[in-house]
Amino acid sequence: METKRFSYSAFLRGPSKILPSLDNSDVILERRDDEDLILMRAERFEAGTASLRIAARALAIVARRNVGLAEEVLAEELPWVTWLPDAERSECVRELLDHLIAGADTGELLPFGRALASWRSTAVVWSDPQLARELQGPFPGDGPEVPPPTSES
Template identity: 80%
Template sequence: MATKSFPYSAFLRGPSDVLPTLDNADVILERRDDENLILMRAERFEAGAASLRIAARGLAIVARRNSGLAEEVLAEELPWLTWLPETERHQCVRELLGHLMAGADTGELLPFGRALTSWRSTAVVWSDPRLARDLQGPFAGDGPQVPRPKADS
């Protein structure tokens, strides 16, 4: 879908000049001191949300039946997955799919976005063997090991 940008102040001054754009495009309202806003017709929003739900559930079914294929599908879109150790790759795929399915169902995609950013950062660290080794410790300044507390009876 096409998008068209307008200053937020233009929308405040004359919404009737901006709203007709929604017939053919989504509108990005650019704000100087805060995040931009997006205006779109409800029908386009609902179609996108329904599409996301179907795609997320479809990918989740593939993952349950053939985890290797699901990883391959995600790795096609997220090539940095190859930098993760195999065990973490499996965990990453499961976590991302879980967040994607929950987000598709609720409309709350920020947890998915945060998890995606976090896993990408983790993969970048793993791509540098020296950095990955250094971040696994031991760390200078670590104190002596403390025994685990005993369970209460």
């Protein structure tokens, strides 16, 4: 599906010029000082939500019956999963699926997005063996004392 972009101010000045675009595309309203907004027809939104819910539940069923297959499927879509140690890979798959299913059911996908970003960062750390060793500790003491900031007048 095509996505068209318009400035938010153009929408405010003349919504009747932008709304017909929704017949065959979704619309992104770009804002300067805040997150962009997306306009779409309710039917497309509901179809996307229903599709996500079905796909998430189907993947969860696969994961319950065959964890290895679920890991393989996620590793295909998220290649960085292969950098995780085996135990963490299973935990990652379980946690991402839990968030995906809950998000598909409620429409709240931000926790899934946050978990995805967090696991991606964890995988990147594991991809560097030296960094992974350093971050596992032990950590020597509390580190050097940091002087309090000075106020500039």
